[in-house]
Amino acid sequence: MKLHNLRDRLLQQEDLNFLLTNRVPRIALTRFMGWFSQIRQPLVRDASIAVWRLFTELDLSEARKPRFDSLHDCFTRELKPGARPFDPDPEVLASPCDGIVGACGEVAGLQVWQAKGFPYRLEDLFGDPARAEAFRDGCYVTLRLTSAMYHRFHAPHDARLQHVTHLTGDTWNVNPIALKRVERLFCRNERAALHLRLERGGHPLALVPVAAILVASLRLHALDLLLHGRYPGPHELPCDAPVDKGQELGWFQHGSTIIVFAPKGFRLVEGVATGLRVRAGQPLMHLPEDPLPAGDQGVGSTS
Structure with a gap:
């Protein structure tokens, strides 16, 4: 809980948030993440998801699969049938x-x-x-x-x-x-x-x-x-x-x-x-x- 509170305080510092997420080589980092997230190695996958949980309120209870092949597989997860019912009203x-x-x-x-x-x-x-x-x-x-x-x-x-x-x-x-x-x-x-x-x-x-x-x-x-x-x-x-x-x-x-x-x-x-x-x-x-x-x-x- 203390770690989450520290995370929240840091992310609420607008100047720091903007600096860390924008004044960086954005496209290069994006391409790197695209490659890294698809590594199918259990240690890499588990460590990546664990770090991800430190910075987000990640809830995988609705995921269709209990385990994932990679970080990318977790990001693009499907949900259990019926988890997102759509309002049937045609209007x-x-x-x-x-x-x-x-x-x-x-x-x-x-x-x-x-x-x-x-x-x-x-x-x-x-x-x-x-x-x-x-x-x-x-x-x-x-x-x-x-x-x-x-x-x-x-x-x-x-x-x-x-x-x-x-x-x-x-x-x-x-x-x-x-x-x-x-x-x-x-x-x-x-x-x-x-x-x-x-x-x-x-x-x-x-x-x-x-x-x-x-x-x-x-x-x-x-x-x-x-x-x-x-x-x-x-x-x-x-x-x-x-x-x-x-x-x-x-x-x-x-x-x-x-x-x-x-x-x-x-x-x-x-x-x-x-x-x-x-x-x-x-x-x-x-x-x-x-x-x-x-x-x-x-x-x-x-x-």
């Missing part, structure tokens, strides 16, 4: 992942906030003004996954995954301390924009997984690819994959942030606010009462 968009709610609310035109005083624009995040336009004056929620959380993410509703854009970039930490200091951080980091079309009402939806230091790889079931900083392309990846609400879409190699974007007419479920801890499957947004007009069924631009 509710569920959280795609476990996380802590960061900035959230209404999109102001095409501008959103990563933290107070630090705006960014959707066209910069998506890398495509036409795709961003679908979410003008819409609704968004930022979900930050801590390192100890469950790192897989799921379909928030019955939908079709229609397009993925991979954008290379940096690996700044995405914790609240960095978000208050680094302008347009989400637009600087490596990320992917997943564009979906809801079966109910035909509404567009976007999930944007954002990488962070030590966390810069993404695996999607719909694409037989591992997206990462050295992925050679192509970076525009059209697809047509139907997904059911709660179906697993993929996973971070370690964990980071997912930003959920919905168009105008969606609204946050009561109680969803900065600082709230949510689990995959919990209600996140209410769908609009009216379906999308037939002429607005495109994903925002051509594939």
